[in-house]
Amino acid sequence: MNESRHESGAGYVEPPRSCLRPAFFDFVRPDPRGDCATAEEGRGGRGDALKFGIFFELSVPRPFGPAIERQVYENALEQARLADALGFDWVWAVEHHFLEEYSHCSAPELVLTAVAMQTKRIRVGHGAVVCVPEMNHPIRVAERAATLDLLSGGRLELGTARSSTWTELGGFQVNPDETKKTWDEFVRALPVLWRREPVRWNGRCFSMPERNVLPKPVQDPHPPLWVTVTSPGTELDAAERGIGCLGVSAASYQEQERRTREYHRRIQSCNPVSSVVNDQVATLNFLYCHEDRKRAAELGMRFMGAFSVANSHLLWTREAFPTRAYQSLANLAPSASGSGATNPGDGVALPEGLCIGDPQHCIAAIKRWESIGVTGVNFLLNGMEAVPQPAVLDSLRLFAREVMPQFRKEPTTTARALAGAGQ
Amino acid sequence: MARRPKLAGFDAPAVALPRSEIVQALFEMPSSAREAIVPAGLHPTNPAALVLQAWRCPESPWGAFSLVQARAQTRSGVRPRGFVLGAACDNAAAASALATGFGFPAAPAEIRWQRAYDTVRIEVGRGGETILALEGADPEPLAAGDVQFSGTLNLADTPRGWRLVQLDPEIRATRAERLRPKLSAFRAAAWGDSRLDPYWPVSASITLADIELLPIRFVCRPDELAFTGTERV
Numbered sequence: 001m002n003e004s005r006h007e008s009g010a011g012y013v014e015p016p017r018s019c020l021r022p023a024f025f026d027f028v029r030p031d032p033r034g035d036c037a038t039a040e041e042g043r044g045g046r047g048d049a050l051k052f053g054i055f056f057e058l059s060v061p062r063p064f065g066p067a068i069e070r071q072v073y074e075n076a077l078e079q080a081r082l083a084d085a086l087g088f089d090w091v092w093a094v095e096h097h098f099l100e101e102y103s104h105c106s107a108p109e110l111v112l113t114a115v116a117m118q119t120k121r122i123r124v125g126h127g128a129v130v131c132v133p134e135m136n137h138p139i140r141v142a143e144r145a146a147t148l149d150l151l152s153g154g155r156l157e158l159g160t161a162r163s164s165t166w167t168e169l170g171g172f173q174v175n176p177d178e179t180k181k182t183w184d185e186f187v188r189a190l191p192v193l194w195r196r197e198p199v200r201w202n203g204r205c206f207s208m209p210e211r212n213v214l215p216k217p218v219q220d221p222h223p224p225l226w227v228t229v230t231s232p233g234t235e236l237d238a239a240e241r242g243i244g245c246l247g248v249s250a251a252s253y254q255e256q257e258r259r260t261r262e263y264h265r266r267i268q269s270c271n272p273v274s275s276v277v278n279d280q281v282a283t284l285n286f287l288y289c290h291e292d293r294k295r296a297a298e299l300g301m302r303f304m305g306a307f308s309v310a311n312s313h314l315l316w317t318r319e320a321f322p323t324r325a326y327q328s329l330a331n332l333a334p335s336a337s338g339s340g341a342t343n344p345g346d347g348v349a350l351p352e353g354l355c356i357g358d359p360q361h362c363i364a365a366i367k368r369w370e371s372i373g374v375t376g377v378n379f380l381l382n383g384m385e386a387v388p389q390p391a392v393l394d395s396l397r398l399f400a401r402e403v404m405p406q407f408r409k410e411p412t413t414t415a416r417a418l419a420g421a422g423q
Numbered sequence: 424m425a426r427r428p429k430l431a432g433f434d435a436p437a438v439a440l441p442r443s444e445i446v447q448a449l450f451e452m453p454s455s456a457r458e459a460i461v462p463a464g465l466h467p468t469n470p471a472a473l474v475l476q477a478w479r480c481p482e483s484p485w486g487a488f489s490l491v492q493a494r495a496q497t498r499s500g501v502r503p504r505g506f507v508l509g510a511a512c513d514n515a516a517a518a519s520a521l522a523t524g525f526g527f528p529a530a531p532a533e534i535r536w537q538r539a540y541d542t543v544r545i546e547v548g549r550g551g552e553t554i555l556a557l558e559g560a561d562p563e564p565l566a567a568g569d570v571q572f573s574g575t576l577n578l579a580d581t582p583r584g585w586r587l588v589q590l591d592p593e594i595r596a597t598r599a600e601r602l603r604p605k606l607s608a609f610r611a612a613a614w615g616d617s618r619l620d621p622y623w624p625v626s627a628s629i630t631l632a633d634i635e636l637l638p639i640r641f642v643c644r645p646d647e648l649a650f651t652g653t654e655r656v
Contacts, residue, residue: 100469167469170451170625312501315468319496319503320449321626322570322601343641343653 050366050407051376053090054083054396055127055284058105059307061384068385069104075389077114079381082393084119086400090157090282091115092127092246092378097135097168101384102310109144116152124152127246127378128159128228131186132179133205134172135163138186139213142193146217154218159226159246160187166320176323181205187225187241191274194222224278231327235259235281242272246378247283252352256283257372264373280375287355287379288387289362289399299387300356307383355379359402366407428522429580430588433639433656435524440480440634444536445594446543447570447628448475448557448604449496450621457495460616461506462578462587462645464652465497472496473621474505474573475557475606477545478634479536488514489534490521491547491555493614496573499587500649503573506587509615511547511554525636526577526588528615543602543629554613559602559627567596570628578645583654586642593635602627 056076060069080091093111096103105111112124129141149156162179163169169176182205189206192199198212217223226244229235232255238245245263247256260281267279286307288300318326353369355362355377369377381392450473457471474494481487490512494505511532512518521527532554537544541562547555575590604627611619644652 098469166625170470170623309501312498312503313466313469315470315472315496319571319573320472322565322599322628324566324569343655 051089053378084122092125125157128161149217156223239266242277244278260373282376303386451623456618485516488517526579556608562600
């Protein structure tokens with residue numbers, strides 16, 4: 001059994017070559033007969049230490065203008081350089097379009113390239129590429145990703161997504177009924193397009209005669225694949241395809257534990273889209289770390305609140321276009337006989353386990369996430385520039401100094417927790 | 424903005440509207456007037472959206488009636504709400520009760536429903552003029568819970584002054600279909616604001632449901648964000 005580590009480190013193991021049929025490279029689907037062994041070997045990665053990343057939405061407060069957008073971008077790059085120096089593992093950038101205030105990050109490949117050019121070690125991640133042909137052609141996704149992997153020296157992580165706002169899907173005239181299907185085709189096609197030989201593809205959302213898609217990624221066989229998890233059930237899609245779970249919305253401990261448990265159970269019998277399996281589970285959190293708890297709460301809640309309010313202004317697909325493909329809240333006006341009509345005065349519901357507080361608070365919150373099988377935590381550092389940049393940087397430094405070491409010295413803790421989850 | 428109802432109090436009892444049909448259609452509107460057409464305490468969505476929602480209620484305390492609302496899709500705090508810009512009702516007793524009890528600005532009008540196998544058409548007429556003609560075609564079955572209905576906000580003159588009256592109808596859907604919307608007539612001024620321009624159709628649906636209008640629980644100051652401007656009644 002080949003247990004060599006993937007260049008990325010954790011959770012990514014190659015199956016024996018005997019699993020691959022000679023005609024594999026001409027096929028659009030991997031041979032399922034090798035999958036069980038692949039998934040089994042994927043278990044080994046989760047004994048590694050918990051990973052930490054930073055997550056860029058690039059929120060921009062009004063009034064808009066070149067100056068404020070440039071400042072937001074420059075601040076992000078400075079945060080990435082510092083995170084690299086401090087030992088963070090990942091920096092992620094989203095792909096969003098038309099989302100005024102909430103996210104002005106519509107060309108993440110450029111943002112991540114800038115980050116890669118200014119950093120040495122930190123991995124750069126798409127959080128995520130929108131796998132909808134009206135927005136991104138699969139060949140162009142493969143080309144851009146391979147180029148970024150080259151430029152970064154093999155540090156790319158590729159998250160995939162299908163968008164969840166009508167703001168975006170409607171802007172590109174996308175049929176929401178089709179996005180799950182196109183996403184599925186993208187994640188199956190990308191590993192094929194990255195192969196060293198010319199390939200052909202005959203699919204639902206694109207087809208091409210035999211061509212050699214260039215360049216090829218540095219990472220062998222390709223950058224780790226992820227899918228963003230918002231809706232319940234997507235973690236099962238990830239597991240079935242042998243790709244990582246990139247959480248991009250706050251979930252409760254209970255919900256995340258359920259998702260993680262189901263993910264790890266399902267991935268054992270996956271039909272991977274590639275010759276390798278990425279079995280990592282990362283969640284999204286908010287980070288503001290300060291020695292003074294009160295100060296931490298004041299600034300941290302301010303940025304979290306601003307970001308969450310901007311998020312609420314978006315027109316969600318499930319609100320604008322009834323479809324089975326996006327889970328609908330059947331009725332947003334709950335019965336008064338239950339918990340009562342929703343009070344519009346209620347602010348943003350606080351997600352559990354926020355890293356907004358002093359180092360001890362952050363350690364406790366992260367230990368809880370680690371205990372339920374999460375293998376990485378990504379942090380939003382600011383929203384609408386509500387926290388001054390020097391304070392963001394100080395928070396990163398304090399986190400790196402006081403919190404991160406608690407999770408670097410006991411890598412076996414994660415393995416024990418996962419064993420306890422019945423894997 | 425059009426004239427608004429006056430509420431004597433907030434004690435209207437719950438009203439059951441069983442076996443009702445709801446046609447809901449969403450259109451995008453230009454961003455130029457999106458903030459001007461809603462009170463300062465609400466935030467428009469991005470993009471701005473107009474929801475036309477039509478009820479056909481065969482049973483009610485006032486007999487059978489139809490109600491058509493034009494609503495701007497907004498956020499009250501972080502909650503999705505339809506701010507009712509204008510409404511029409513074809514039953515005088517129902518219109519009066521909905522206005523004085525729940526704040527619907529329901530003006531009298533003729534409302535015609537035409538239901539065929541593959542289309543549903545709703546026409547609203549007033550003073551001999553068609554002020555709305557909405558068609559939904561090519562029905563596709565959905566699960567009953569796939570259609571999302573937002574709570575309602577009606578601007579009304581209340582004992583506490585001008586308030587956004589929050590109405591949370593309970594909608595228990597039993598069947599739903601998605602439709603392709605087409606708006607062949609829309610007189611914006613008749614629906615509360617001449618700046619309304621539902622220029623881009625997005626979706627429509629028809630739902631069979633039991634509707635229950637619940638007692639009013641919350642009102643909001645129209646000039647203040649809901650986080651600080653909400654009052655329990």
